[in-house]
Amino acid sequence: MEFTVDGRLIEIADDGASLMEVLRDRLGIHTVKDGCSPQGQCGCCTVWVDGKPRVSCVTPARRAAGREITTLAGLPPEIRAGWGEAFCASGASQCGFCTPGIIMRLAGLEARAGRTHTRSEVASALAAHLCRCTGWQTILEAWDGFGTPAPGRDWAAAARRAALEGGVSQAVGPDVALGQGGFAADTAPAGALVALSDGRGGWALGETAAEARAAAGKVQGRRTPDERPMPLELPDGDWAVRLRTCWVEPAYLETDASWCVPGGEPAGPLANGGAFGAKLTSLLPGIARRLADEHGRPVRVLWSREDTVRRGPKRPPVAIGADADGCGVARVVRTPGVSDVIASAAPGLEVEEVDVAGPATSIALRGAGWVEAAVALDALSDGTGEMVAPGGGSAWAGWHRGSLQIHVQCGDPLDEIVLRSYCIGAAHMAYSWVTSEALAVDHSGEVHDLTIRSFGVVPASQMPPVEVEIMPSEGAPTNGSDAVFAAVAAATWRAAGQPPDWPTGPIDA
């Protein structure tokens, strides 16, 4: 069959591959990202088919026969550069993994109807997408700002601020927004074998992802149950405050990936951040190295969305009861280091670590342990205090007429656009966690929510406005968004009336 891709006529055999597989694996167009295939739920693989945005991972390539396919790489250079600038000018791209698909969505709106869409229409159009980093608002600002000359920036200073906020090295600039973040799934040498988990503890290899998938013989999991049992019982007692959290999925968009050449160093799965602590101990670099040495060839190792949900670490669920003096009990799923981080925020809580069947847990995830403890103690106060993160950054958050007001102080901002973007992203992450996110894990420890939409990440159309004030500070730059995350979680729970169990459901603030 034949179709055109970015103006080039392509002829391929119809072997049942998806359009995304053809674009990424056969044509090497890596601005098309794979965040959840074949779920069709994250929007990272969005391209135009005859000018209309489509998620290519659920579009059979045969449906493209005779049509015109446009990827981000195929947009006219001035349009592509304009979107890259607009996303950088508002801080709408952090890790940059979701961004190419979102740009294709916005560019599609622009191409069809110019600037006639309202902000809320644009937010609704983003329903086909997910972004874990930015919190949506800056993406809507990029829509508003498209075509406006961008201010000059010190990209090195911006990258320093991004690295402080994301916890790993991160580049900032138009190339990142345009899909060139250097992700491991994109940068493997040509001819690398592809290795996919076979779901039975082993790896299936093939010359292409489609071949490896066929060898794995894996059936995609799509269960979404009605119930999400709470993993821990609240401690007995007549406490002044009670807080219980559920399993939640970190939901980073770039699933774990690595590649290695025989005898070489494996590529890291955190090429440009975006996982907020979740991929620091990823297993895939070690597996890429082993498979490359065993097969004597470069090997690219990929986790699917389902693999990432089942095997990636979660923040440890807690069940806290505290008295008015801050003393009480913090029950928590057993996790290395968690007692210390809880004690650092709430020394009056006696920590009980409990063995619970379920996915791996880690305190590397953003604020894990100390934020839950700090939020519980904040509920005993009048809510006017600041949250101070272990690194010294501080933040205050409150609700005013349906919008979130945030003050943050974290030393020299280095780049206010990046700092503001991370604060808005942290606000979204906290608001979404408190009100909406949960992962079903049954009593035997099996994870049941395997599709990215089932994690409960709050979409663009339901995210309240956020106002960030960066407080002056002469101090050395330090992370500020973790304190924002804690402050927004506390303010949101307060606005919800502090019901013991999270997620609380939507709030009226």
Ligand code: FES
């Ligand atoms: S990869 Fe296609 S929608 Fe997620």
Ligand code: FES
């Ligand atoms: S910038 Fe959207 S997922 Fe990272």
